[in-house]
Amino acid sequence: MPLAASFVRTLAQTAETLLIALAGGTLFTLVGFPAGLISGSVLAVAVAALLGRPVRVPVPLARTGYVLIGILLGAVVTPETVKGFTAWPVSIALVMVAALCMMLATATYLRLAHGWDRLSALLGASPGSMTQVIALSTELGADLPAIAIVQTMRVLLLTTGIPAGLALFGLVAPARCR
Numbered sequence: 001m002p003l004a005a006s007f008v009r010t011l012a013q014t015a016e017t018l019l020i021a022l023a024g025g026t027l028f029t030l031v032g033f034p035a036g037l038i039s040g041s042v043l044a045v046a047v048a049a050l051l052g053r054p055v056r057v058p059v060p061l062a063r064t065g066y067v068l069i070g071i072l073l074g075a076v077v078t079p080e081t082v083k084g085f086t087a088w089p090v091s092i093a094l095v096m097v098a099a100l101c102m103m104l105a106t107a108t109y110l111r112l113a114h115g116w117d118r119l120s121a122l123l124g125a126s127p128g129s130m131t132q133v134i135a136l137s138t139e140l141g142a143d144l145p146a147i148a149i150v151q152t153m154r155v156l157l158l159t160t161g162i163p164a165g166l167a168l169f170g171l172v173a174p175a176r177c178r
Helices: 003-030 036-050 059-076 079-087 089-114 118-125 130-140 144-168
Strands: none
Touching: 003 036, 036 144, 079 089, 089 118, 118 130, 118 144, 130 144
């Protein structure tokens, strides 16, 4: 494929992906879903991908997004936040143990119920950055399609389930449209 045609196709797929994300985020915000921009955009793009649409975000644009998110997250970490870690060592230890137990339980489930190999089950059960897990899966020769589906579902549940659950218990303010 000529370079110009490849560039145009990448540009069109990126524009379509961003429009799908915008539509989902706008819809969720308009109906008042907590964290609607994030939840709606992630859900819309994931559904489009699962339906076979070629969703795409070029690496430079994704890296720019990662840097901006890192800057925004880093801006909220203050010395008081770090002091909070030392004030709650038992809670932090329990979260770490719970995360390990969750990984072990999920990996065991994937192995026993679905017959996954040990490496793929471990990567499928791993929390954290989906991008890193997918990169490791590719590099280590694990079952990439299966891991991508499990990781996508994990991200979907987190981005829609946590805001909805917090709202259900009255722990977040409702979304406001201006």
